[in-house]
Amino acid sequence: MESINEALERLLNERTKFVEEKVKPLSEIAATRSFTPEEETTSDECKTRLNAMDSTISLLRDEISMQSKMPQTTSRAQDNGISEQLRSLLVERNSTKQTIDLKTDLARAFKRALTTDPSQTGAGSELVPTTFAQSLITPLRQMSGLLQAGAQPLSTSTGEEILWPRVKSYGEAEKNIKPGATIGGTDMSFDQVSSKTSKYGQIVMTPRELIEDSAIDIEGFVGQAIGQNVGLGIDSDALDALLPGDGKDNAITLTVTGGAITPTFDEIIDLESSVIAPYRVGAAFLVSPGAVKALRKIKDTTGRYLWQSSLQAGWPAVLDGYPVIEDPFLPNPGAGQATILFGSFNRVIMRVVNSLALERSDQFAFDKDSIAWRGILRAGVILTDSNALAAFVGKTA
Template identity: 25%
Template sequence: MPDIIEVAPVAAEETRSLPDVETIRTEIRSEIRPLADRLSALETRANRPTGGNLTPTEPAVETRAFLNYARTGVERMQAEEVRALTVANEASAGYLAPEEYGAEILKALVEFSPIRQYARVVSIGGQAIKYPRRLTGPSATWTEESANSTETTASYEQVTLTPYELRTFIDVSQALLEDNAYNLEGELAADLAEAFGITEGEAFVSGDGDGKPVGLLTAGGIAEVTTGNAATLGASPADTLIGVYHSLPNAHAQRAVWMMNRTTLGTLRKVKDGDDRYLLVDPVSASAPMTLLGRPIVEAVDMPDVAANAFPILFGDLQGYRIVDRVSFTMLRDPFTQAAKGLVRLHARRRVGGDITNPDRFIKVKVAA
């Protein structure tokens, strides 16, 4: 027989001392409410445009060291930051920007150097780099079974891309550098990107290769189409441009863009085809480019105006132009030269080169009879 457990009856006084159900519910709600508020706050922070980071991301020690170097100089930096900065020290003096900050410079650079957005950009670790360039390719022939194959040959040459040095400097107020609320990194990225972008953009278009990159308009081997008039786009610009479009092989035309400056673009906006339709098509959205014969138009301020013997329009696949970056961005701090004016001079330099690797991917329009 199992043991029988006797339960003592609850006294009336003990029953009356127990809390009622409503009181228990109130206490539970008071305990749950703070947890619900905390969860709501976390959800709000996770939905912010910071990508869900619940705490601010601390910059890497290399980035922090580089910015502190610009603000105060190496003499006032912490030992840990000095060690991080020394790793990036260049033999030619100056300190390399950390990868994170260098990427921001290059990102802003595209706004002033539009060719970078479409060309093939590579980083190199030597003084120059060589690429094979095919001049003629092999061809296949139909051959009877067990018959000998027909010999064909392919010919190649080498194109050497050399990075050249580009320099600038910025004078910054000592007071601004001492103010931690001042967005030094943002200002430097914008100012240096503009300075470098304007200069390299000009070279990518018309550089002669003498201490600077070879430009698209000066590189050899690119086919030309003339306008039929010594000083204008000719009597029928629409026919000329349609001819240019269909002169490029289909594989390249499908990836090609039109390059011209804003003045030439304004002239072409008035051009109509034989059915009285405007040749240029406005973008369907604010972020979409304007198109000509279905291909995007890239505005390049360094392209020449319509004039005698000028090349105001270029059509091609810009992947056939290669840009090489050797040193992304190096800075040297000079607190002495402008000290009497309360300024610190920041010297910046980078090394970049560029040249055509595939001239068969381009056609340029020449203003000539």
């Protein structure tokens, strides 16, 4: 039976061959003239095939990455890192608190997520058999895209409000100064942007038998899942803070209101142009899942699709020359909904306070002989320059 690594290698080879034989000839034609109806149909079929192959490649890579983190033996002596720390905390009971550093892994915590069934039926008894495969089936979840678009993670040691100085105006030099005349010009001006944090957390109940008897690294999985779930909660609130709206300190103020709930090609150009030129360098689109379908159908004045599927697996598609990144926490198209953001996301700071604190309690569910595992993290978002991002808003009713 073909292994996952073999399947990935085969699919990558098939994709490379497909691009060479089918996609490149179409790209050469598109560079010189418009497609014929037959070529247009072939182009659509190629895009559909590439998207399907890329989706499968991404799933296989995620599975390989996940399996590489699973222990290959049930021997407790080979546990290390977070797994060893958590096992010590949960089973040997020689500590009451453990801190896991997320500074270097914060982006991954926002971009990937695993899940476990919190209901009583799937609370863990299925994971404690007499004979058990040493891997855990984890459903894939939609990934957030704010950090992938370029937002910068920042760790601070305390969580109090921070006022960030910001240049509001560079002033202006006087022109055509006459000999002996007083030099004029206008002064620079400054203001401040405030950074506040909120608390995020999750409690997971684990039967003691699950920790003691499981053939897989349950404690490592629980710690990772809590960290990722907390990260996704932070990303959701960060996007809510950035979306246009009155009374929000970090809300985007540059907006383009469409003639419908989805944009036209002209409105995409208006959205790009609303961001000043320096912030269009390295810019990206951040798009809701519901808006992706509409964007893929947008054509230029010659009838060619603006959406370009990536020719390299793992890279985002491109719209009018800019990468497109999907984020599930943006609203779907609707009246008054900001479904597309554009600009330089490196002016967005995702602030976290220290690291994710993981703690355990034997007393919380003493009557059930279960261990309560709690993760807590404080975080917030800052838009350091309101000129860096713009939003497309669907036409209001």
